[in-house]
Amino acid sequence: MKETQKLKLGISIGDLNGIGCEVALKTFEDARMLDFCTPIIFASNKTISQQKSDLGIDITFNGIRDASQALEGKVNIVNVWKEVPTIEYGKATEEGGKYAIKSLRAAVTALKEGKIDVLVTAPINKNNVQADDFKFPGHTDFLAQELKGESLMFMVADTLRVGLLTDHIAVKDVAQAITPKLIRHKVATMEKSLQMDFGIRRPKIALLGINPHSGDNGTIGEEDDKIMKPVIQEMFNKGTLVYGPYSADSFFGSNTHNQFDAVLAAYHDQGLIPFKTLSFGKGVNYTAGLDRVRTSPDHGTAYEIAGKGKADESSFKEAVFMAINVFRNRSEYIELNKNPLQKQKTKRAS
Structure with a gap:
């Protein structure tokens, strides 16, 4: 990643019936957040339009087919699906789990391919995501399988x-x-x-x-x-x-x-x-x-307030900042360890 480029931050939207979309969109409703990274949400234009309309969130976005097409200074939406899933705020539905995993799989693929630099995951429901091809108790176990490391x-x-x-x-x-x-x-x-x-x-x-x-x-x-x-x-x-x-x-x-x-x-x-x-x-x-950076907020789907516009995006915003900071710290650490002379200079300075 060049110094002049903003870090590409992928977002999986979690359970459509929870507060995942809400906290993600509220985070980037503040245009100043676009100074720190280029957000790329894995969902669909229609789904995000419905959520922002339902929740009264004032945000514009750039619809794209692939994360590689993301534009700086914009909230980018990768269109992972074309259909319009049913949103039932506050309910744990099979459909809500199905699209949470579609978003997650697409985001992790982009992360592995280097099309995004870091991943922030919105909350899922550990019950309704269970399927023949997804038998994990949570994000951590799935990512441990998909990415390298302990x-x-x-x-x-x-x-x-x-x-x-x-x-x-x-x-x-x-x-x-x-x-x-x-x-x-x-x-x-x-x-x-x-x-x-x-x-x-x-x-x-x-x-x-x-x-x-x-x-x-x-x-x-x-x-x-x-x-x-x-x-x-x-x-x-x-x-x-x-x-x-x-x-x-x-x-x-x-x-x-x-x-x-x-x-x-x-x-x-x-x-x-x-x-x-x-x-x-x-x-x-x-x-x-792991060999890639993933963070998430410290709360769950919060069905009890989903769809009401009451969700606090503070933890999601902290997850964004932490992903950025960890990525930069890790990049610096790797660079210093590639260059022993620079590492020695840094030690002397400290």
Whole structure:
């Protein structure tokens, strides 16, 4: 990408019956956002026209057949389908899921082909997207299959960064799923992302325990003592600044998280409940560890307010800015590591 070109930001629209289109269109209703990137929405002219009319959003767009035709200074719509799907705001319908995946597949294809630089995904409903050719519990698992690298679900809001050892699995399966190999992979992925995507040279990482009170020396489960502690010590001895396992119940309430660059939670709700409590509306879901950049807002389809024009686009806008920043940080990191002399000059300057 040339310095004079704006970054091409692809958007998959999510569930048509949710707030995905609304938050995306509201974000770029502010024309100043076009100074930062060239947005490319994967949907259709008719679908976007209907949404903006229903929601009273004042925005003009440029309809194109392929992402390569996108124009700077415009909101571009790639026409992925010609038909007019039925929109039923607030309802989880088979049709809503079908077109969410059509948009996602088209956007990911463009991302893999280099026609867009980054991807921001609007929320989907994990139930109505299920089909013979799409059996994934969410975006993260699908992207892990389609793109290269070791994926990590990483929730970010300023300096608060929470990743997950396990994400969309049942709580009853968590302890069995956490192995030394998984811990090593997720910590390595988190460390690399903090260095490459966030510019932190020597990141400090905290791991939360699996059991209450991290097992209380084996009284409440042995997984923390037998699985987590040995592998944490092993990684620390090899130079990774990783600590724990910490008791999850008091970790955030005591502000211990402020002592670390990132926190790795054992399972979904252990990490996302405190994250969303502390940062809801400002957080971003980032899929770290892959060879392409993907972000999304920290909320779901919000059917209860869909079609009413009440959705707050703040988190989606944060997802846009984060995608841009991560792409630039990563590009700079790769360039510096290609040029050892420049890397040495940068180290001296710092």
